[in-house]
Amino acid sequence: MNLVGTLCVAAICKHEGIVLRFPGRKAAWDGYSDCSDADLIAEHQIWGAVDPYAKNEAFNVSNGDVFKWKNFWKVLAEQFGVEYGGYEEGQTLTLQELMRDKGSVWDEIVRENGLTPTKLEDVGIWWFADIILGNQCPLDSMNKSKEHGFLGFRNSKNSLISWIDKAKAYKIVP
Numbered sequence: 001m002n003l004v005g006t007l008c009v010a011a012i013c014k015h016e017g018i019v020l021r022f023p024g025r026k027a028a029w030d031g032y033s034d035c036s037d038a039d040l041i042a043e044h045q046i047w048g049a050v051d052p053y054a055k056n057e058a059f060n061v062s063n064g065d066v067f068k069w070k071n072f073w074k075v076l077a078e079q080f081g082v083e084y085g086g087y088e089e090g091q092t093l094t095l096q097e098l099m100r101d102k103g104s105v106w107d108e109i110v111r112e113n114g115l116t117p118t119k120l121e122d123v124g125i126w127w128f129a130d131i132i133l134g135n136q137c138p139l140d141s142m143n144k145s146k147e148h149g150f151l152g153f154r155n156s157k158n159s160l161i162s163w164i165d166k167a168k169a170y171k172i173v174p
Contacts (some may be wrong), residue, residue, distance in 0.1 A: 003132060004163045006124040009095060010080035012102055015109050019085035019127045022069065023093035031136030032066040036092045037154040044150060053148045060142040064153035069133065075157060076122030079164045095126040113174040
């Protein structure tokens, strides 16, 4: 699943003039997470298909570093030019609830910014984001891939910024 499109919630917050609050739990906010860049996944799949050391093996694919959502959330706010609010103790939000009635707001954002016509439900996978942001997820290990010869990696912060920039360039988000 792709989480980047779901982060368009920041564009909605900016449009409505509200603070970008973290819609998850403290465990995810303070805990370590990892992610997988789509280009890295593609590289890994190609490597797995052609390298004899990878034949008939199963591998995890992640960027190879870890991050905390409390650091990523600031980056997200900066990328969309929205006020950063972070996590609030005792305030658990779910994106499914928050985005339930925001389709018309997204339509307005698309129209005003000349974006590629999309519906909010096609851009964001709210239930998936709620799972990711609601708990501290187990971390993947790239050790087996490295032991078998795959040395690819990505800097997760740079990857997030790059994918947001691509989404902006393709006029998916403002």
